[in-house]
Amino acid sequence: MTDIVHIVCLDAPSPPDYGGAIDMYYKIQALGESGTEAILHYFDYKDHRGIGELKRYCRETYAYKRKGFMESIIPYGPYITRSRWNKDLIQRLNADTFPVLLEGIHCTAVLPFLRDDKRVVIRVHNDEAVYYQQLAAMESNHIRKLYFRSEANLLKNYQKSLPKTVSLAILSSRDVSLFRYEYQFRDVHFIPCFIPWQQVSGQDGKGQYCLYHGNMEVSENEAAAIWLIKEVFDKISIPLVIAGRGISQNLHDSATGKTHIKLISDPSLGTIDQLVSDAHIHVLPSMNATGVKLKLLHALFKGRFCLSNKNGVEGSGITGGLHIAEAPEDWINFVGSLMKTDFSKAHRLEREPLARLYNNRLNSARLSELW
Numbered sequence: 001m002t003d004i005v006h007i008v009c010l011d012a013p014s015p016p017d018y019g020g021a022i023d024m025y026y027k028i029q030a031l032g033e034s035g036t037e038a039i040l041h042y043f044d045y046k047d048h049r050g051i052g053e054l055k056r057y058c059r060e061t062y063a064y065k066r067k068g069f070m071e072s073i074i075p076y077g078p079y080i081t082r083s084r085w086n087k088d089l090i091q092r093l094n095a096d097t098f099p100v101l102l103e104g105i106h107c108t109a110v111l112p113f114l115r116d117d118k119r120v121v122i123r124v125h126n127d128e129a130v131y132y133q134q135l136a137a138m139e140s141n142h143i144r145k146l147y148f149r150s151e152a153n154l155l156k157n158y159q160k161s162l163p164k165t166v167s168l169a170i171l172s173s174r175d176v177s178l179f180r181y182e183y184q185f186r187d188v189h190f191i192p193c194f195i196p197w198q199q200v201s202g203q204d205g206k207g208q209y210c211l212y213h214g215n216m217e218v219s220e221n222e223a224a225a226i227w228l229i230k231e232v233f234d235k236i237s238i239p240l241v242i243a244g245r246g247i248s249q250n251l252h253d254s255a256t257g258k259t260h261i262k263l264i265s266d267p268s269l270g271t272i273d274q275l276v277s278d279a280h281i282h283v284l285p286s287m288n289a290t291g292v293k294l295k296l297l298h299a300l301f302k303g304r305f306c307l308s309n310k311n312g313v314e315g316s317g318i319t320g321g322l323h324i325a326e327a328p329e330d331w332i333n334f335v336g337s338l339m340k341t342d343f344s345k346a347h348r349l350e351r352e353p354l355a356r357l358y359n360n361r362l363n364s365a366r367l368s369e370l371w
Contacts, residue, residue, distance in 0.1 A: 003035060004059060004098045005371065009042035010084065010106035012063070014052030016196065017245075017269055018215050019294040020125055023171060024103055025054065026194035027123075030364035032057025039098065043084055064089055077109070078154040080128070085109040099371030101169075104128075105155070108162060117163050121370045123191075124170040126291045127178055129156035134288040138219045159183055167370045172292050174315030191367050192317060193292050194360050197301030200351045205342055207280030207304060209239035209262075210335060213272055214295050217246035220287045228283055229254045231328040233261060238339055240283070243267050243275055273302065281305045281338050283331070286312035296322075297358065300351055304343035307334050321351035 009024050016025035028038055037059040040051065044063040051061055067083045076082070084106055090113045093100055100120045102108055105128045111117055129152050136148035164184055169191040170176050180188045212228055214221035225242050233240045242255070243264040255261045267275070276282070282299035289311040296313070299306045306322035313324070323338070325331045356362075 004037050004039065005031070006093055006098055006100040007038045007040050008089065008093075008100065008102050008107045008110070009040065010080075010104045012042050012044050012046065012049035012051060014050050014054060015048075015269060019193075019291065020104065021049075022195060022294050023123075023125070023193045025052075026196055026360055027364070027367070028054050028057055030194055030360040031368070034361065034364050034368070036364075036368060039092075041089055041092070062089070062092065078128075078151050078158050080106045080151065080155075081109040081158060090114070101367075101371075105159060105162075111163060111166070117166055119371065121167045121169055121367075122162075124168050124175060124179065126172075127159070127175055129153075129159060131288070131290045134290065135219060138223050138287060169367055169370060172290075172315030173317055174289065175291075187370075189366070189370060190317075191363055192358050193294065193297065194363060195294065195297055195301070195358055197298060198355065198358075198360060200301055200348050200355055202302065202304045202343055202348055202351075203277060204344055206339075207278050209241050209279055210281045210283045211241050211243065211275055211279035211299075211303075212283050213243045213275065213298075215246065216242075216244040216248060216251060222248060222251055223287050224285050225251055226254045227285060227287075228331075229258070229261060232283070232331045232335065233258070235328075236332055236335065238335055241275060241279070243272060276303045279303055280343070281307055281335060283335065284308045284312055285331075289314040292316045297354075300354055305338045305341070305347070307331065307338070317357050318354065321347070321354065 007028060013021050013024040016022040038057055040058045040061045042063055043066040045066040064086045069079060090110050094115050102120060102122045104125050108122060132148050132152035132155055136145050136152060139145040139148055160183060164186055167187040168179055168185050169189050170179060171193050173190050176188055176190045179185045212225055216222045237260050240261045245266050247263050247265040255263055276298055282303050284296050286293055286309060292315060293312050296308055300321055307325060308322060309324060309326050323334050325334050
């Protein structure tokens with residue numbers, strides 16, 4: 001196993017407070033604890049982000065400015081990739097022969113400029129073309145909708161153009177087939193998400209409320225929260241807590257006058273963790289089937305009962321330990337029934353396969369084998 005690896009992050013990985021950052025943060029930690037030092041490169045464009053406690057696992061660290069829309073040197077291609085093209089990054093990657101892990105399609109604009117792309121592994125978080133198509137479908141702002149549509153088309157062609165000799169470490173089993181057969185990559189591997197939760201620890205007994213949590217600045221999450229209010233909790237009086245960053249006026253308006261619905265805006269990681277532990281039912285519908293839903297994994301490892309839909313579990317490898325509903329009346333029936341049921345050791349045991357599938361130590365070893 002190689003002891004040193006370049007890791008190029010699409011964003012500063014700390015704090016691990018959203019899906020992509022969680023996977024990056026705990027991957028670097030797991031590799032470090034296994035004896036692999038990172039030469040960490042990251043794009044620093046948000047004031048509150050950095051590398052935090054990860055410095056102890058890093059041999060060197062380099063921060064780069066992400067380019068604005070009109071600043072990108074490369075004039076064509078998706079903005080998420082061309083805004084991360086950086087000459088200094090390319091020079092540093094070419095200065096040695098250590099393997100290179102590119103976090104996300106976002107970081108792959110450097111690929112044509114590397115001396116040996118066979119030492120490269122791409123961590124695929126999503127089929128980004130499909131993800132942006134679905135963002136466009138849910139966006140009400142016309143300018144943003146046009147941007148998402150344009151980016152989706154560019155990403156589709158861009159992903160097809162990537163060299164097929166690089167290895168892909170894909171976090172969704174659904175996307176493994178897609179990149180192997182539609183995009184024709186030859187070296188494709190399912191490596192599950194790296195997560196902070198390594199033991200199933202849902203508390204016995206009952207909680208007092210249902211919980212939906214997520215980053216509400218993401219249109220899909222806000223749409224899911226509003227769907228829960230209008231289609232499920234408008235029709236029942238069971239308490240619902242919605243917690244997350246960037247709760248909008250639109251979401252506030254949807255909950256106005258409903259005394260059994262509570263909104264918690266911009267909670268700390270500690271507050272989210274406590275809310276997850278204390279809730280009785282996690283109500284987590286997903287509006288799309290891209291990637292893997294980290295909030296669902298959080299709930300399954302740390303919480304009591306979980307209710308989702310097929311979109312929410314697709315590609316995650318989750319086969320038990322939760323309930324699946326699609327129609328609003330099925331959600332209403334499950335919520336009513338589960339609120340009367342104690343969570344127990346038997347329910348935790350149903351989730352033990354998850355702890356094996358999402359074992360950071362084992363998955364860091366599998367990832368290291370790719371280089």
